[in-house]
Amino acid sequence: MWKIKPPTSGYYAVIFSSKKSNMLDGYKEMDEITMQLAQNQEGFLGYESCNNGTNGIFISYWKDMAAINHWKENMIHIKAKSNATRWYERYLSQICFVEHSHLFEK
């Protein structure tokens, strides 16, 4: 899910943890469109995702704040976010600077 090997420090994570509502009309289609779009944005490094019924954690990784801000201005992304208060019962969105990263792989 990473386009590159995670850098050891100095990049950004956007953590989006959520509980979905039961009003999900249009959600799946928009999710697919925005995932495709995000992955083609300049500075997109990768993502990690986990869903457990209605609860989910989605983390996208970015080169810098400029890349995050650029993605924030994308019109499709803005349209998707305008539905957020309908699609979700609760969400927490966090913009984080990754100070240290350690990868272990067998």
Add this chain to the structure above:
Amino acid sequence: MWKIKPPTSGYYAVIFSSKKSNMLDGYKEMDEITMQLAQNQEGFLGYESCNNGTNGIFISYWKDMAAINHWKENMIHIKAKSNATRWYERYLSQICFVEHSHLFEK
């Protein structure tokens, strides 16, 4: 899962994303012990967790780096981590400074 309402900025997230191995002897017991211990640490703010079969994302939230470093020095935690390369096929551990946080709740 948060002990407090998430602050709007200026705290830390430790993102632990992993793929488990099939050598999980002792994992469940240690997981329960360390979860209990972590929640009683000074500066522990809360956690979010999602598991999807063998893949999981666990995020713990902390007041500052001092709290994270103090938890790192806990002997039970050190013992738990000594098993990590057996319990996991892959893991990525990231220490992040949360610059901005936004909570929506219905």
